[in-house]
Amino acid sequence: MLKIGVLGLQGAVREHIHSIEACGAEGVVVKNVSQLEEVDGLIIPGGESTTMRRLIDKYDFMEPLKKFAQDGKPMFGTCAGLIILAKNLVGYSEPHLGVLDVTVERNSFGRQKDSFEAELMITGVGEDFVGVFIRAPHIVEVGEDVEILSKHNGRIVAARQGQFLGCSFHPELTDDHRMTQLFINMVKESK
Numbered sequence: 001m002l003k004i005g006v007l008g009l010q011g012a013v014r015e016h017i018h019s020i021e022a023c024g025a026e027g028v029v030v031k032n033v034s035q036l037e038e039v040d041g042l043i044i045p046g047g048e049s050t051t052m053r054r055l056i057d058k059y060d061f062m063e064p065l066k067k068f069a070q071d072g073k074p075m076f077g078t079c080a081g082l083i084i085l086a087k088n089l090v091g092y093s094e095p096h097l098g099v100l101d102v103t104v105e106r107n108s109f110g111r112q113k114d115s116f117e118a119e120l121m122i123t124g125v126g127e128d129f130v131g132v133f134i135r136a137p138h139i140v141e142v143g144e145d146v147e148i149l150s151k152h153n154g155r156i157v158a159a160r161q162g163q164f165l166g167c168s169f170h171p172e173l174t175d176d177h178r179m180t181q182l183f184i185n186m187v188k189e190s191k
């Protein structure tokens, strides 16, 4: 059985585990660096990227996460997780992991729309995926190897570059597990 880890330092961890299990894979809450060796792919959940980064540093996850990426293992960042994966962040001089070749702007859907749902057309997933956006970031620009998978009101909200997948919304907060399945398929292909 495929083992999919969810970085368990902060954020919407349990919901991702539930979604992974609904797709027939094993979900592992990754709280220790050594657990990275057990998993075939890793989800970095939504939450608060600055807090998550602080905990990544505190528990010495930065180098092991970079190695996980260098080893070609698939990674999926959702919302704050997308911010953690991105190579460039608008208004910041340094990225966090900096592995997915996109530029991301935080909290970029404006105050009135702090949280909202929108039906999305997502390549490889479907035409009617309900995305839950919570103080969501969006992708401002993508590098040339990056495939844009979805846009909402002209803004890029999902993209893939080889082993890396990122989205602005929270795919784990509905009972529609197609986005999680897309990632699990990437993990299968990488084995």
Ligand SMILES: NC(=O)CC[C@H](N)C(=O)O
Binding pocket: 045, 046, 047, 048, 049, 050, 078, 079, 080, 081, 083, 106, 107, 134, 135, 136, 137
């Ligand atoms: N739902 C989320 O993950 C919100 C992300 C958060 N606004 C951040 O900048 O980290």
